Structure formats: structure tokens, C-alpha cells
Amino acid sequence: xxxxxxxxxxxxxxxxxxxxxxxxxxxxxxxxxxxxxxxxxxxxxxxxxxxxxxxxxxxxxxxxxxxxxxxxxxxxxxxxxxxxxxxxxxxxxxxxxxxxxxxxxxxxxxxxxxxxxxxxxxxxxxxxxxxxxxxxxxxxxxxxxxxxxxxxxxxxxxxxxxxxxxxxxxxxxxxxxxxxxxxxxxxxxxxxxxxxxxxxxxxxxxxxxxxxxxxxxxxxxxxxxxxxxxxxxxxxxxxxxxxxxxxxxxxxxxxxxxxxxxxxxx
Ligand code: KIV
Ligand code: NA
Numbered sequence: 001x002x003x004x005x006x007x008x009x010x011x012x013x014x015x016x017x018x019x020x021x022x023x024x025x026x027x028x029x030x031x032x033x034x035x036x037x038x039x040x041x042x043x044x045x046x047x048x049x050x051x052x053x054x055x056x057x058x059x060x061x062x063x064x065x066x067x068x069x070x071x072x073x074x075x076x077x078x079x080x081x082x083x084x085x086x087x088x089x090x091x092x093x094x095x096x097x098x099x100x101x102x103x104x105x106x107x108x109x110x111x112x113x114x115x116x117x118x119x120x121x122x123x124x125x126x127x128x129x130x131x132x133x134x135x136x137x138x139x140x141x142x143x144x145x146x147x148x149x150x151x152x153x154x155x156x157x158x159x160x161x162x163x164x165x166x167x168x169x170x171x172x173x174x175x176x177x178x179x180x181x182x183x184x185x186x187x188x189x190x191x192x193x194x195x196x197x198x199x200x201x202x203x204x205x206x207x208x209x210x211x212x213x214x215x216x217x218x219x220x221x222x223x224x225x226x227x228x229x230x231x232x233x234x235x236x237x238x239x240x241x242x243x244x245x246x247x248x249x250x251x252x253x254x255x256x257x258x259x260x261x262x263x264x265x266x
Contacts, residue, residue, distance in 0.1 A: 034076040
């Protein structure tokens with residue numbers, strides 16, 4: 001099998017098909033998810049929480065993401081690979097962002113993801129102009145947890161909604177080809193998706209994004225315990241982890257996940 005490109009994902013969206021993304025941090029889960037038809041694997045800095053045991057993503061380093069990206073690349077044949085730029089690895093200057101993005105691309109990423117909107121537009125353009133595809137990330141941006149004052153729904157109220165629309169447009173204009181929308185009201189995510197021509201990937205942003213991203217540990221209920229409102233346990237009723245992954249892919253494709261119970265109101 002040939003590895004998917006960002007053009008292949010754009011074609012899926014143009015054909016009206018939802019794009020299915022999962023986080024992955026190692027070769028065995030990458031193999032499992034690739035085999036279940038997941039189209040994109042994100043080496044998220046959520047690995048700070050689920051792999052390293054930190055309570056935020058802030059301690060994650062470029063070397064950490066590069067290590068896990070290489071493992072995910074080795075474990076998969078088809079999925080489009082996106083690596084998160086960790087906290088502090090892109091904020092100083094476009095040059096610093098480029099240097100660190102190069103490390104992640106060399107480790108096997110086909111695109112990097114960074115948090116922020118209009119404030120990051122110059123950096124996004126700098127990367128894209130130099131051959132590095134960029135995914136933005138708006139709404140709940142976990143690297144800003146201490147500014148947000150906790151992990152809370154974002155984009156509530158007209159002022160915040162307008163800021164989010166402006167940020168999404170600024171990212172698209174700067175050359176980003178994908179944007180993750182995390183924990184925002186479903187109607188706002190639907191509106192932003194309709195407004196853009198690039199792909200939106202939702203997590204806690206309703207069913208009307210161009211695709212969905214699921215954190216693998218959430219989808220497979222590892223470990224059991226408190227999960228966010230938008231999480232569904234796909235192990236429930238599954239006969240194997242592979243079966244759970246196939247059910248998750250099918251549920252995103254047929255728009256049965258996320259349901260209204262996984263969604264934030266405006
Ligand atoms: O780090 C991560 O897993 C992410 C996704 C939740 C989008 O950024
Ligand atoms: Na992340």
C-alpha cells in the first residue's frame with residue numbers, strides 16, 4: 001500500500017467522506033489502527049499525559065515527539081502522519097519553529113501541528129513556504145492550560161466565536177491545510193468548517209467537521225476512569241481491540257460518532 005498524502009485526504013473530504021484520525025505513539029498501535037482503516041495518525045503531545053504520566057502536555061520535548069513519530073512511521077504503511085510541535089518549540093520565532101519541525105519531518109512526519117491562530121500565521125507561512133505542511137489547532141489548546149485556567153470548552157459567546165472564526169481564516173490564509181478544532185460548540189465548528197476550504201478535524205466539536213480525531217487511550221478506555229464528555233468507549237461490545245478500532249472508523253464514517261451526547265451546545 002502507498003502512504004496517503006494530504007492530497008488524498010483533501011480528495012476524501014471533497015467526496016463528502018469523513019477523515020478518520022487517531023493519535024498513536026508506538027508501532028503496535030500504529031499497525032493496529034492502520035489495519036483498521038484509520039487514515040491519519042497524530043503523534044500528539046498528549047503522549048505527555050497518556051505515555052509519560054504528566055498532568056499537562058508542557059514537559060514534552062521535540063526529541064520525545066521525534067522518537068514516537070519514528071515508531072509510528074515504522075508501524076504503519078498507509079496512514080498520513082502528523083507530529084505535534086511541543087510547547088515552547090515554535091513560539092520564539094519562525095526560524096526556531098522551522099528548525100524543530102525539520103527534526104519531526106526527518107523522523108517521519110508528513111505534517112506538523114501547532115496550537116494557535118492569527119498569532120501563529122507568520123510562523124505557519126514560514127514553514128509552508130519551506131516545504132513543511134502545517135495543521136493548526138484552535139479552541140481548547142492544552143499547551144495554554146495555565147492561561148485558560150483549566151481544560152474548558154472554548155468559543156462560547158459571540159466575542160470568542162468571532163475570535164475563533166478570525167483565527168481559522170488567518171491559518172488558512174497563511175497556508176495551513178488542516179485545522180484541529182477542540183472542545184468548541186458544535187454549531188461554531190460547523191460554521192467554521194463550511195467557511196473554510198481546508199479540512200477541519202474535530203474533537204469535542206460535533207459531527208460537522210471534515211473529520212474526527214480520537215485519542216487512542218480514550219477510544220479504547222485505557223485506563224478506565226474519568227473521560228471528557230466527547231469520549232466514547234469503543235471497547236464496549238467489541239470482540240477485540242482491532243474490532244473496537246474498526247467500529248470507531250465506521251462510526252466516524254457514518255456520522256454516528258460523535259453523537260449529541262458528545263457535543264457542546266453554543
Ligand atoms: O495531542 C493530542 O493528542 C492532540 C489531539 C487531541 C488533537 O493534539
Ligand atoms: Na496536542
